[in-house]
Amino acid sequence: MKKQLVVIGNGMVGHHFAEQWMASEMAADYELHVFAEENQRAYDRVHLSEYFEQQSSAHLQLGDDGFYALPGIHLHLNEAVITLDREAKSVTTAQGQYSYDTLVFATGSYPFVPPIDGRELDHCCVYRTLQDLDVIRASAQGATRGVVVGGGLLGLEAANALRMLGLEAHVVEFAPRLMPVQLDSDAGSLLRTKIEDLGVKVHTEKTTRKIIPGDEQRLRMCFADETYLETDLIVFSAGIRPQDQLAREAGLRLGERGGIAVDQHCRTSDPSIYAIGECAVWNNQQYGLVAPGYTMARVAAAHMIGNVGTTFTGADMSTKLKLLGVDVGSIGDAHGATPGALNYRYSNEIEGVYRRLVVSADGSKLLGAILVGDNSYYDTLLQYALNGIELPEYPESLILPESSGTGAPSLGASALPYEATLCSCHNVTKGDICEAMNDGAVSLSDIKSMTKAATGCGGCAAMVKTVFESELEARGVQVDKSICEHFSHTRQELFHLVKVEGIQTFDELIERHGQGGGCEICKPAVASILASVWNEHVHETKHLPLQDTNDTFMANMQKNGTYSVVPRIPGGEITPKMLIKIGEVGEKYNLYTKITGGQRIDLFGATLDELPLIWEELIAAGFETGHAYGKSLRTVKSCIGDTWCRYGVQDSMTMAIRLENRYKGMRSPHKVKMAVSGCTRECAEAQSKDIGVIATENGWNLYVCGNGGMKPRHADLFATDLDDETLIRYIDRVLMFYVYTADRLQRTSVWLENLQGGLKYLKEVVIEDSLGLAEELETRMQHIVDTYQCEWKTAINDSEKRKRFRSYVNASEPRKARIQLIEERGQLIPARMITEEEVA
Amino acid sequence: MNAALTASLQWQNVCHRKDLVPHSGIAVMLGKEPVAVFWLPGHDTELYAIGHTDPFSGSEVLAHGILCESQGIWSVASPLYKQHFRLDTGRCIETPDVGVDVWAVRMEQDWVQIGKVLIG
Numbered sequence: 001m002k003k004q005l006v007v008i009g010n011g012m013v014g015h016h017f018a019e020q021w022m023a024s025e026m027a028a029d030y031e032l033h034v035f036a037e038e039n040q041r042a043y044d045r046v047h048l049s050e051y052f053e054q055q056s057s058a059h060l061q062l063g064d065d066g067f068y069a070l071p072g073i074h075l076h077l078n079e080a081v082i083t084l085d086r087e088a089k090s091v092t093t094a095q096g097q098y099s100y101d102t103l104v105f106a107t108g109s110y111p112f113v114p115p116i117d118g119r120e121l122d123h124c125c126v127y128r129t130l131q132d133l134d135v136i137r138a139s140a141q142g143a144t145r146g147v148v149v150g151g152g153l154l155g156l157e158a159a160n161a162l163r164m165l166g167l168e169a170h171v172v173e174f175a176p177r178l179m180p181v182q183l184d185s186d187a188g189s190l191l192r193t194k195i196e197d198l199g200v201k202v203h204t205e206k207t208t209r210k211i212i213p214g215d216e217q218r219l220r221m222c223f224a225d226e227t228y229l230e231t232d233l234i235v236f237s238a239g240i241r242p243q244d245q246l247a248r249e250a251g252l253r254l255g256e257r258g259g260i261a262v263d264q265h266c267r268t269s270d271p272s273i274y275a276i277g278e279c280a281v282w283n284n285q286q287y288g289l290v291a292p293g294y295t296m297a298r299v300a301a302a303h304m305i306g307n308v309g310t311t312f313t314g315a316d317m318s319t320k321l322k323l324l325g326v327d328v329g330s331i332g333d334a335h336g337a338t339p340g341a342l343n344y345r346y347s348n349e350i351e352g353v354y355r356r357l358v359v360s361a362d363g364s365k366l367l368g369a370i371l372v373g374d375n376s377y378y379d380t381l382l383q384y385a386l387n388g389i390e391l392p393e394y395p396e397s398l399i400l401p402e403s404s405g406t407g408a409p410s411l412g413a414s415a416l417p418y419e420a421t422l423c424s425c426h427n428v429t430k431g432d433i434c435e436a437m438n439d440g441a442v443s444l445s446d447i448k449s450m451t452k453a454a455t456g457c458g459g460c461a462a463m464v465k466t467v468f469e470s471e472l473e474a475r476g477v478q479v480d481k482s483i484c485e486h487f488s489h490t491r492q493e494l495f496h497l498v499k500v501e502g503i504q505t506f507d508e509l510i511e512r513h514g515q516g517g518g519c520e521i522c523k524p525a526v527a528s529i530l531a532s533v534w535n536e537h538v539h540e541t542k543h544l545p546l547q548d549t550n551d552t553f554m555a556n557m558q559k560n561g562t563y564s565v566v567p568r569i570p571g572g573e574i575t576p577k578m579l580i581k582i583g584e585v586g587e588k589y590n591l592y593t594k595i596t597g598g599q600r601i602d603l604f605g606a607t608l609d610e611l612p613l614i615w616e617e618l619i620a621a622g623f624e625t626g627h628a629y630g631k632s633l634r635t636v637k638s639c640i641g642d643t644w645c646r647y648g649v650q651d652s653m654t655m656a657i658r659l660e661n662r663y664k665g666m667r668s669p670h671k672v673k674m675a676v677s678g679c680t681r682e683c684a685e686a687q688s689k690d691i692g693v694i695a696t697e698n699g700w701n702l703y704v705c706g707n708g709g710m711k712p713r714h715a716d717l718f719a720t721d722l723d724d725e726t727l728i729r730y731i732d733r734v735l736m737f738y739v740y741t742a743d744r745l746q747r748t749s750v751w752l753e754n755l756q757g758g759l760k761y762l763k764e765v766v767i768e769d770s771l772g773l774a775e776e777l778e779t780r781m782q783h784i785v786d787t788y789q790c791e792w793k794t795a796i797n798d799s800e801k802r803k804r805f806r807s808y809v810n811a812s813e814p815r816k817a818r819i820q821l822i823e824e825r826g827q828l829i830p831a832r833m834i835t836e837e838e839v840a
Numbered sequence: 841m842n843a844a845l846t847a848s849l850q851w852q853n854v855c856h857r858k859d860l861v862p863h864s865g866i867a868v869m870l871g872k873e874p875v876a877v878f879w880l881p882g883h884d885t886e887l888y889a890i891g892h893t894d895p896f897s898g899s900e901v902l903a904h905g906i907l908c909e910s911q912g913i914w915s916v917a918s919p920l921y922k923q924h925f926r927l928d929t930g931r932c933i934e935t936p937d938v939g940v941d942v943w944a945v946r947m948e949q950d951w952v953q954i955g956k957v958l959i960g
């Protein structure tokens with residue numbers, strides 16, 4: 001007869017164990033019996049609350065339908081184990097008696113209900129199983145208010161569930177703050193404010209003495225401070241306790257505070273009995289998360305088949321979740337309990353974010369962290385903490401907002417060590433992902449099915465994707481870069497299709513090559529491609545709905561809904577008369593006026609109605625649009641060069657103006673900046689521009705793909721001592737090749753870094769014409785130069801186009817009357833804070 | 841919307857068909873309230889009217905966002921911080937607790953009319 005392996009409990013961990021076991025070579029020698037107290041097979045308890053949203057539990061089921069039908073496995077649903085006889089090595093259920101050779105406890109936890117008088121009344125519920133949720137749903141019928149006892153992680157989740165059932169939700173917490181285990185008091189009170197803003201009432205430092213029938217509502221909770229709260233239903237979520245009763249009765253050794261004590265192989269005090277998941281305690285510690293439970297399942301299975309090298313020695317309890325839509329994260333030693341630990345804190349009450357770093361005494365390692373309001377910082381911080389990665393010189397940079405507002409800094413995937421654990425639910429390291437790729441995984445779903453990464457709590461999904469893609473790239477594989485759900489093409493492919501098939505409109509393109517109605521990603525990308533290829537006015541009716549407001553109204557929208565006006569000032573050269581004109585216009589329309597970082601002048605605060613009036617005056621004075629809004633040429637910065645400067649060796653001003661006028665009409669994947677310096681002293685900072693030109697005794701040196709913005713990049717020297725005409729030819733080719741092949745919103749710096757073959761390849765294409773494309777690239781650029789029009793000039797001369805610039809199509813009330821401005825240093829700026837009433 | 845409610849609405853002309861921009865939006869004033877009107881010619885529902893003020897910035901900008909479709913649901917992406925607001929319910933897709941008002945809107949003999957009773 002085959003040996004008998006019995007598992008008590010078919011929860012998340014019991015199921016994971018069964019899967020591990022069935023995949024092992026010993027499975028064939030055993031009969032596996034799994035006993036489940038619940039009446040359905042294992043389901044995803046982590047996402048239990050989705051049962052309320054989806055009205056069904058089918059999607060929560062774990063494992064394939066066929067799994068428990070495999071030969072050698074027997075699932076006993078609705079059959080709880082009642083007694084364990086260790087002498088006889090058998091368990092009994094209501095249905096019968098079963099003997100075992102090896103036994104595994106996976107009985108999980110039960111919700112702790114504090115011993116309060118009245119807790120057994122109707123409408124007092126708990127939150128653990130699908131059945132519990134059915135009870136709560138039934139109780140919510142005809143109810144108006146629900147109270148959750150316990151302001152921890154699960155309690156807040158339960159409060160959200162009550163809210164979704166249409167109840168007024170209250171949370172009653174015994175401690176002075178919410179989530180006392182994971183958060184400090186600043187974080188707890190911020191979370192409280194956010195949750196109260198969502199309409200959940202929070203009562204802290206309240207101890208419930210008894211529950212009695214209510215007057216107005218079904219129940220009345222009487223608190224120790226003599227106050228009371230009436231409610232129609234109560235959900236207890238005051239913690240969990242390991243389900244250890246059977247083990248206790250059978251005389252197995254327990255932990256100090258309960259739970260079945262196990263060693264590093266997850267073995268109990270009886271060598272033929274193991275315990276895994278929430279019913280087990282290692283080192284007196286219970287692990288109330290699924291990831292450590294899964295690790296225990298793997299360790300126990302490994303030990304049974306004779307692998308003693310895999311051990312369980314504690315687990316990371318970091319958590320990241322969205323509670324009632326509020327991001328909360330807690331990593332490692334969040335409270336700074338380690339001796340000597342030091343803290344960094346960032347708190348922004350206006351935006352409602354709080355971040356705390358706990359670092360080692362010498363400031364070199366991250367011990368823990370707390371996040372409220374923005375979890376984009378979580379993945380990177382977790383990697384620092386888990387892998388003991390050396391912190392940067394200024395650790396606070398990891399939690400300070402980036403001034404550019406691009407969110408959390410990320411730790412490059414390539415910087416992670418191979419041992420770095422990415423997915424703690426399934427214990428998948430970066431090395432495992434690489435191995436799966438060696439074994440043929442070519443998509444994210446391959447990775448998921450081969451390694452199981454990102455299939456547990458899902459918290460690691462973004463990180464796994466980044467690592468997978470960076471590995472693919474490292475192997476020279478093209479990563480799926482579909483621009484959005486409407487087109488499964490890259491920008492380059494779309495560009496090619498538009499050009500080759502002569503496609504003129506978005507509708508035509510989406511009909512032939514896409515699906516659905518488009519979005520804010522594909523519409524502007526296609527508009528930019530159409531403009532690069534056909535160079536039609538952005539205001540043609542067919543292109544209008546594709547543009548973001550900046551392109552539609554040919555001005556950049558500012559934070560208060562007004563727009564900015566930036567006339568072109570090629571090379572920064574301007575006559576005093578023109579300067580005065582700008583001054584006059586600024587004064588007349590009361591615009592805030594500033595010299596920009598790009599050698600020109602920006603006028604801020606114009607309303608839609610004012611834009612055409614302002615431009616009318618500027619154009620009459622000889623100005624043109626500066627394209628500060630488009631993905632197009634911004635400025636060609638210049639120094640004064642040999643015109644005035646004693647060191648200048650070429651006429652940098654004339655060259656800069658020539659370049660600016662040549663490329664000003666171009667639409668490109670991202671904006672393009674250029675500069676021309678009159679000598680090697682480089683006063684125009686040409687080496688930080690997309691196209692940089694520096695004068696030499698013999699001509700010009702051309703630099704390409706520099707950047708000064710978010711991630712500065714020094715431009716590469718591309719060619720030396722060029723004459724004027726060759727310089728222009730090369731720039732034409734480089735730019736058009738960029739327009740042909742870059743991704744959307746990819747600056748030339750990033751484009752070059754991602755271009756296979758890099759600078760050498762670019763030189764081959766542009767200088768040696770290795771693709772035979774040079775002539776086409778030049779012709780296309782010439783077409784753009786020849787069809788240039790000042791978009792503002794076209795717009796103000798067309799009454800139909802001007803109609804678009806009405807702030808309200810049916811009101812004569814000027815928009816400006818509704819905008820709050822205050823004076824600062826003699827000019828008007830947006831009122832700094834808009835209060836609730838003003839917004840409403 | 842049910843027939844009884846439709847009947848009880850006070851319809852008010854806000855603009856002419858010619859003021860609309862296909863597949864995009866315009867702003868109108870409804871009393872003191874700025875409203876964004878979107879036009880999707882050729883779709884099942886052609887007209888939508890939602891609040892013009894972006895709740896995240898407090899600025900009147902929503903009519904000037906790009907219209908987006910995802911799984912048959914239409915929304916407008918705020919031109920400032922790019923949150924999506926559903927045209928049918930006014931809910932913000934990224935933060936469903938935030939939303940803008942929604943009005944009944946229809947075309948009567950080339951006039952766009954908004955129902956004066958708030959429906960969403």
Ligand code: SRM
Binds near residue numbers: 602671
């Ligand atoms: C006005 C100005 C700041 C100033 O007061 O001086 C400015 C203002 C803006 N910059 Fe800038 N940048 C200005 C010079 C710069 C410079 C310096 C330069 O050009 O010499 C840089 C770094 C150089 C570079 O780009 O490599 C710069 C790097 C950025 C970036 C980061 C780009 C990057 O790829 O790293 C952005 C964001 C973006 O484009 O995605 C940005 C975006 C913006 C936007 C468009 C943000 C927005 O979407 O609202 C600002 C709106 C301008 C407006 O409303 O008119 N701005 N910005 C400068 C206008 C120059 C001009 O006359 O056109």
Ligand SMILES: Cc1cc2nc3c(=O)[nH]c(=O)nc-3n(C[C@H](O)[C@H](O)[C@H](O)COP(=O)(O)OP(=O)(O)OC[C@H]3O[C@@H](n4cnc5c(N)ncnc54)[C@H](O)[C@@H]3O)c2cc1C
Binds near residue numbers: 014046081107
């Ligand atoms: C609402 C909610 C949200 C959660 N969110 C997260 C989260 O975001 N991240 C995270 O990591 N964890 C989360 N958890 C915790 C996670 O679900 C548990 O850690 C995990 O389910 C533990 O698995 P387990 O198998 O040990 O216990 P359980 O899943 O509880 O399974 C134990 C099973 O054993 C059965 N059983 C008990 N006694 C017997 C017996 N005598 N005979 C037969 N069967 C028996 C029980 O009925 C139960 O089905 C959440 C839990 C809940 C309730």
Ligand code: SF4
Binds near residue numbers: 641677684
């Ligand atoms: S780079 Fe400096 S030194 Fe050279 S011409 Fe310009 S200003 Fe003069």
Ligand code: FES
Binds near residue numbers: 291423425453455459
């Ligand atoms: S960490 Fe939970 S799924 Fe990967």
